[in-house]
Amino acid sequence: xxxxxxxxxxxxxxxxxxxxxxxxxxxxxxxxxxxxxxxxxxxxxxxxxxxxxxxxxxxxxxxxxxxxxxxxxxxxxxxxxxxxxxxxxxxxxxxxxxxxxxxxxxxxxxxxx
Amino acid sequence: xxxxxxxxxxxxxxxxxxxxxxxxxxxxxxxxxxxxxxxxxxxxxxxxxxxxxxxxxxxxxxxxxxxxxxxxxxxxxxxxxxxxxxxxxxxxxxxxxxxxxxxxxxxxxxxxx
Numbered sequence: 001x002x003x004x005x006x007x008x009x010x011x012x013x014x015x016x017x018x019x020x021x022x023x024x025x026x027x028x029x030x031x032x033x034x035x036x037x038x039x040x041x042x043x044x045x046x047x048x049x050x051x052x053x054x055x056x057x058x059x060x061x062x063x064x065x066x067x068x069x070x071x072x073x074x075x076x077x078x079x080x081x082x083x084x085x086x087x088x089x090x091x092x093x094x095x096x097x098x099x100x101x102x103x104x105x106x107x108x109x110x111x112x113x
Numbered sequence: 114x115x116x117x118x119x120x121x122x123x124x125x126x127x128x129x130x131x132x133x134x135x136x137x138x139x140x141x142x143x144x145x146x147x148x149x150x151x152x153x154x155x156x157x158x159x160x161x162x163x164x165x166x167x168x169x170x171x172x173x174x175x176x177x178x179x180x181x182x183x184x185x186x187x188x189x190x191x192x193x194x195x196x197x198x199x200x201x202x203x204x205x206x207x208x209x210x211x212x213x214x215x216x217x218x219x220x221x222x223x224x225x226x
Binding site for chain 2: 031033035040041042043045048050056058059090092099100101103104105106109
């Protein structure tokens, strides 16, 4: 099991609410990533970080934002949740860069009603 | 745009036989390919990475090949077991300046006892 954690595992929330999905890793990895995955579909990169104070947008445009104040912590925030945000959100980390294996957390299943 | 194609239809294999999964890529020449296993409701788990200058990579009952001429990678599981049933994902670097991985939809493998 990889040492990367996500909370909550499941979240059902109403439209317009602000939410933060937590991701932490204890491996000391500089590189961290957020992916979005709909059922039966591929993972899409939405954010990544090279290290503290570094955040970049991924391939898939997302209304979410991320921050990286500490190496081990990479939270994702939605200021105003909408039903279109319903999806699975997966956090990952890597020791070096995407040429090397990524370690994934268990994911957060978000449902916006 | 870069594209990874996997046969997303379920692949049924009898226990003990060899399962072979296919990953094709277009519009890109990746320097490496990665294979992951994903169980329902869980994050992907890294299995193998193969670089463009490697024809074949093995790990226990797993074998991956990389044919840059055919733009294809094959993933083999020998002596398959019901516990091997899962979705297997192929991925390569996102490129285009974005770090992170581009994933295929995955192939759902079912090993029947």
